[in-house]
Amino acid sequence: MKTPFETEERRAFRKTMRDFVTREIMPFADAWDEAGEIPWELHQKTGALGVWGFGIDEAYGGLGFDDCFMRAAFNEEFGRSGTGGVGAAMNGRMISIEPIHRLASPEIKDRVLGDIIAGRKGSSLGVTEPGGGSDVANLKTTARRDGNHFVLNGSKTFITGGMTSDYFVIPARTGGAGLGGISLFFVEADTPGFSRSALPRKMGWWCSDQATLFLDDVRVPAENMMGEEDRGFLAIMENFNLERVALIAAMLGMMKACFEDSLAWAEERETFGKKMIRHQVIRHKLADISTSIDAVEAFLNMICHNVNEGPMPVAEICKCKVFTSKALEKVASESMQILGGAGYLRGNRIERIYREVKVMAIGGGSEEIMRDLAMRQMGH
Numbered sequence: 001m002k003t004p005f006e007t008e009e010r011r012a013f014r015k016t017m018r019d020f021v022t023r024e025i026m027p028f029a030d031a032w033d034e035a036g037e038i039p040w041e042l043h044q045k046t047g048a049l050g051v052w053g054f055g056i057d058e059a060y061g062g063l064g065f066d067d068c069f070m071r072a073a074f075n076e077e078f079g080r081s082g083t084g085g086v087g088a089a090m091n092g093r094m095i096s097i098e099p100i101h102r103l104a105s106p107e108i109k110d111r112v113l114g115d116i117i118a119g120r121k122g123s124s125l126g127v128t129e130p131g132g133g134s135d136v137a138n139l140k141t142t143a144r145r146d147g148n149h150f151v152l153n154g155s156k157t158f159i160t161g162g163m164t165s166d167y168f169v170i171p172a173r174t175g176g177a178g179l180g181g182i183s184l185f186f187v188e189a190d191t192p193g194f195s196r197s198a199l200p201r202k203m204g205w206w207c208s209d210q211a212t213l214f215l216d217d218v219r220v221p222a223e224n225m226m227g228e229e230d231r232g233f234l235a236i237m238e239n240f241n242l243e244r245v246a247l248i249a250a251m252l253g254m255m256k257a258c259f260e261d262s263l264a265w266a267e268e269r270e271t272f273g274k275k276m277i278r279h280q281v282i283r284h285k286l287a288d289i290s291t292s293i294d295a296v297e298a299f300l301n302m303i304c305h306n307v308n309e310g311p312m313p314v315a316e317i318c319k320c321k322v323f324t325s326k327a328l329e330k331v332a333s334e335s336m337q338i339l340g341g342a343g344y345l346r347g348n349r350i351e352r353i354y355r356e357v358k359v360m361a362i363g364g365g366s367e368e369i370m371r372d373l374a375m376r377q378m379g380h
Contacts, residue, residue, distance in 0.1 A: 001294050003301050005069060013070050017077035020049060029083035030347050032207040038089050040164075046090055047119025049074075056101050061114035068304035071242065072249035079253025082349025084356040087250060088208035092161025095243045096123040096169045099184060099236045103226035108186055112167055122165035126156035126213050134369050136171075136233065137179050141215065143172035150174075150225065152185060152193075152218040160363075162211025163198050165189065170215070175230035184232030186224040193218040204356035240365065241312050244321045245303060247364045251328045252296050254356070257349045258335035259289045265339050276338070285334045292327040299323065315377035318370040325361035332357050 024045060032038045046052075051074045056062020078087040093116055100113060100123065115121040132138050141154025152172050156162075168187045175181030187194060199210040227235045263286055266276040276282045299320045306313040332354045336343040343350045361367050 001297055003297075005301055005305055010067070010069050010073065014073040014077065016049065017051075017074050018080070020046075021077050021081050025078070025081045025083070025086055029081050029086060030352075033083055033085060033352060034206070034346075036206055037209070038086055038207050042086075043090050043119035043122070045119070047117060052093060052097055052117045052119070055098065056113065056117060060101065060109055061117040062101070066308075068242075068245060068307040069301075072245060072252075072300060072304050075246040075249035076253035076256075079250035080257045082254065082257045082352050083207065084250065084254070084353075084359065085205035085208035088160050088205050089164075090119070090161075091246070092125075092159075092165065092208075093123045094246065095239055096125040096167070098239050098242070099125070099169050099226060100167075100186065103184060103232070103235060104186055105223050105226075108224070116167065121167065122161050123167040123169070124159050124161040124165040125169045126159045126162070127171055128156060128158045130155055130157045130212070134366055136182075137177075139171060139173055139182055139233075141170070141172040143174050143183060143185060145174075145222070146219070148222050149219045150185060150222060152187070152215045152220065154215050156213040156215075157211075158199065159196075159211050159213055161209060162196055162213055163209035168213070169226065170213075171233050172215075179233050179237075181230050182233040183229050184226040184236065185220055186226055187215070187218060187220055191218050191220065202359075204352070204359050238312055238314075241314055241317050242307075243364045244317050244370075245300075245307065247360060248296070248300055248303075248317075248320050248324045251324045251360050252293065252300060254353045254360075255289070255293050255296065255328055255331045258331050258353060259286070259293060261348065261350050262286065262289070262335040262338040265342070282338060285338060289331050289334060292331055296320075296324050296327055315374045318365070318374035318377065321365065322367045322370045322374075325357070325367060328353075328360060329357050 050063050053062035054071055055066040058064040097116055101109060112121065116123045127136060129140055131140065141152065143150045143152050152170065154172065166189050170185045170187045171182050172185055173181050174183040193216045195214045196211045199212060226232060266282050266286065269276045303313055303316055303320055335350045336354050339350055345351065
């Protein structure tokens with residue numbers, strides 16, 4: 001759909017992303033999914049495109065500027081690959097880069113940011129805990145000061161990139177109950193007492209690594225605290241909004257992939273003496289899919305505009321994430337219905353997307369949390 005927000009630079013950036021995904025990802029996506037991993041070389045190829053440098057100073061390897069439309073285009077085009085695990089395997093670093101850039105010590109930033117942004121190293125944000133899920137205010141991992149160090153104890157789970165990341169941003173409790181008693185720490189994977197185990201047998205995201213992290217008397221220098229003591233988590237809450245924008249964009253790309261493939265099938269397949277596309281029931285399904293895509297795209301474009309202009313449209317982002325995950329659920333189901341048995345066989349985009357609908361509805365803020373946060377942001 002035509003948009004007033006299109007510029008020559010954004011159009012060229014999207015074309016670069018689409019060409020890259022078409023050339024470097026789509027021919028191998030199914031094989032990587034079945035293998036359960038992607039080659040690390042892909043991290044570096046993707047990093048060379050600058051996609052992890054938005055909002056990061058050039059001195060640290062960043063782009064020196066930000067643009068939410070370009071962020072969305074990157075994630076949308078990766079979503080079109082139909083293998084969410086490819087993006088997840090690399091983009092776990094996205095929600096850790098910004099707090100490192102803004103809150104870590106100059107020494108840490110100088111040492112690690114360039115490698116993370118270039119794809120030479122991985123980083124992850126470790127928030128979710130086995131007993132807490134979305135209840136971050138009830139976080140149990142602790143950090144106890146011991147001289148000029150902090151000693152961390154606890155565990156994290158469902159950490160994307162957790163098995164391959166070199167660096168972690170870990171929230172831990174340094175004060176009293178609630179979000180106000182949590183601080184952030186920079187933890188390196190080779191620190192004594194740090195260990196991890198892979199989460200097995202996921203429904204989707206097969207080629208992405210998710211892990212449980214274990215911190216057993218992990219000692220880090222006091223300088224590894226990021227930001228103010230007891231105020232760390234509050235300082236990164238806005239960071240999650242851009243993660244949600246990325247997830248919305250990825251879901252939009254997944255919806256477009258479903259439309260492309262179900263339309264192509266309907267135009268080729270014959271049933272009852274004519275092409276499927278000539279059957280009214282199929283045409284109506286495709287019209288509804290296209291309508292959902294237009295609605296999400298229009299909503300996302302307005303969000304990107306408002307993010308660029310500021311302040312952050314938190315309520316709208318929350319509402320859009322729920323709206324989009326519900327739309328994707330319907331689109332993936334209807335597309336699978338159009339392909340019938342052929343869509344149920346492994347090895348096609350619609351089958352992979354169908355398996356990954358739920359992780360998009362849960363990750364980055366579940367539908368239930370998003371609805372509640374939206375109402376609170378609206379003053380209710």
